[in-house]
Amino acid sequence: MIKSKDGITLIIGIGVDLIEVERVEKACKNEHFLERCFTKREIDLIREDIRKASDNFAVKEAVSKVFGTGLCGFSLTDIEVLRDKLGSPYVTLYGNALKFANERGITKIHVSITNTNIYSNAFVVAEGKET
DSSP states (O other): OEEOTTSOEEEEEEEEEEEEHHHHHHHTTSHHHHHHHSOHHHHHHHHHOTHHHHHHHHHHHHHHHHHTSOSOSSOGGGEEEEEOTTSOEEEEEOHHHHHHHHHTTEEEEEEEEEEOSSEEEEEEEEEEOOO
16 A cells, blocks of 8 residues: 555555456357356447457456455456447446445556457556545
8 A cells, every 4th residue: 555645545456467368268158157257338348359358357357456355255247347438448346346445445446458369467556545
């Protein structure tokens, strides 16, 4: 945790994840996997570009590391990863993921995704206020 001079927390946590693209794309052939891991809007995005599945899954893992919980205590669909008009990823939290964020004082999540043909990598920074 990094604090400013006035005691307000600037960075609550960071998370990073690296995942094999092929593994996630193979799992996405199973409709149950898609519905368990991704929101309806994410599934629509993935159906347009299958590569988004591994990118989004990596973001979800990285967010869970920010929480310090791993992938437990909330549903994967409580973390939604979409893209803005320019293609930049952003995260929206729901349910228990939103509860975890609020309990930790997280007010903003920044996300960056990079990938190769083999791997998707996500880096997440959570900022907020000291609780």
